[in-house]
Amino acid sequence: xxxxxxxxxxxxxxxxxxxxxxxxxxxxxxxxxxxxxxxxxxxxxxxxxxxxxxxxxxxxxxxxxxxxxxxxxxxxxxxxxxxxxxxxxxxxxxxxxxxxxxxxxxxxxxxxxxxxxxxxxxxxxxxxxxxxxxxxxxxxxxxxxxxxxxxxxxxxxxxxxxxxxxxxxxxxxxxxxxxxxxxxxxxxxxxxxxxxxxxxxxxxxxxxxxxxxxxxxxxxxxxxxxxxxxxxxxxxxxxxxxxxxxxxxxxxxxxxxxxxxxxxxxxxxxxxxxxxxxxxxxxxxxxxxxxxxxxxxxxxxxxxxxxxxxxxxxxxxxxxxxxxxxxxxxxxxxxxxxxxxxxxxxxxxxxxxxxxxxx
Numbered sequence: 001x002x003x004x005x006x007x008x009x010x011x012x013x014x015x016x017x018x019x020x021x022x023x024x025x026x027x028x029x030x031x032x033x034x035x036x037x038x039x040x041x042x043x044x045x046x047x048x049x050x051x052x053x054x055x056x057x058x059x060x061x062x063x064x065x066x067x068x069x070x071x072x073x074x075x076x077x078x079x080x081x082x083x084x085x086x087x088x089x090x091x092x093x094x095x096x097x098x099x100x101x102x103x104x105x106x107x108x109x110x111x112x113x114x115x116x117x118x119x120x121x122x123x124x125x126x127x128x129x130x131x132x133x134x135x136x137x138x139x140x141x142x143x144x145x146x147x148x149x150x151x152x153x154x155x156x157x158x159x160x161x162x163x164x165x166x167x168x169x170x171x172x173x174x175x176x177x178x179x180x181x182x183x184x185x186x187x188x189x190x191x192x193x194x195x196x197x198x199x200x201x202x203x204x205x206x207x208x209x210x211x212x213x214x215x216x217x218x219x220x221x222x223x224x225x226x227x228x229x230x231x232x233x234x235x236x237x238x239x240x241x242x243x244x245x246x247x248x249x250x251x252x253x254x255x256x257x258x259x260x261x262x263x264x265x266x267x268x269x270x271x272x273x274x275x276x277x278x279x280x281x282x283x284x285x286x287x288x289x290x291x292x293x294x295x296x297x298x299x300x301x302x303x304x305x306x307x308x309x310x311x312x313x314x315x316x317x318x319x320x321x322x323x324x325x326x327x328x329x330x331x332x333x334x335x336x337x338x339x340x341x342x343x344x345x346x347x348x349x350x351x352x353x354x355x356x357x358x359x
Contacts, residue, residue, distance in 0.1 A: 016033060034064075075133050161290050191295040193289075201215070210232065
């Protein structure tokens with residue numbers, strides 16, 4: 001494949017212009033009208049999930065909408081200009097986290113998308129790009145003369161928001177189909193991500209072992225996880241009484257009504273189901289991510305080892321799981337009391353021993 005450099009863009013579209021298309025299998029594809037950028041989006045489409053492809057496309061469109069420069073000519077100064085734009089008006093601060101502009105997490109993700117583009121172009125070796133213009137961080141000097149890298153964007157570590165048992169019960173009671181209940185149970189009892197629930201195939205439901213095979217985990221990682229009988233009861237009711245008999249997909253969860261009947265459920269579809277159930281149950285929050293956090297938090301509170309929580313969650317790095325070390329005040333207080341009691345017992349034993357030596 002040959003490319004054109006120096007500001008020549010594909011077609012008559014003004015770069016960046018979002019161009020949507022689909023494969024023969026119905027999978028979404030995106031382009032922005034520049035051969036370099038579009039080659040990277042094609043690369044991403046072959047490696048990552050549709051949600052990731054859309055996020056990267058949106059991030060790159062945002063970047064090049066603000067930085068009016070040919071992709072092959074972007075330099076670090078442009079990245080800092082983009083960063084300043086995303087931070088917004090510093091005099092307007094959100095009360096929730098004390099930040100201005102977009103959240104640090106969103107800005108960091110967008111910089112990661114831009115950095116990914118340029119890492120790809122450098123690795124190709126056949127483009128004018130010879131280095132990644134996105135700095136890894138800023139070098140600062142610490143006391144003692146040693147230098148360290150400070151990230152361009154500091155992303156605060158926030159505790160996961162979870163639902164109480166009463167809230168989970170209320171949400172389940174507000175659902176209207178066995179299918180919806182099974183999807184919620186997959187997240188709140190198994191800790192599945194939304195994309196993992198939607199990606200389940202009939203062969204992934206391993207009834208004898210009471211487990212699920214996650215073939216389409218985040219980053220393409222696979223795993224087998226145990227899950228409660230409650231999930232299997234709900235999914236069994238759904239398969240027997242609700243799922244259409246003749247469909248062209250082996251996805252477990254499909255649309256039950258309307259023109260898309262029998263087609264695989266979508267992320268937008270499950271979000272709308274939860275939104276309606278939240279309203280009926282009178283809940284302010286209950287997202288797919290919060291259901292997953294609720295599951296993993298309860299497992300950790302019940303004494304599951306951190307490495308086991310990591311395996312259940314499908315975290316590649318244990319660092320992603322360490323957030324569940326900091327759960328609720330009650331859990332922390334109980335851990336502290338147990339530790340303090342052991343310290344007191346050890347101190348008392350030491351005192352008795354000293355008294356025995358020196359009567």
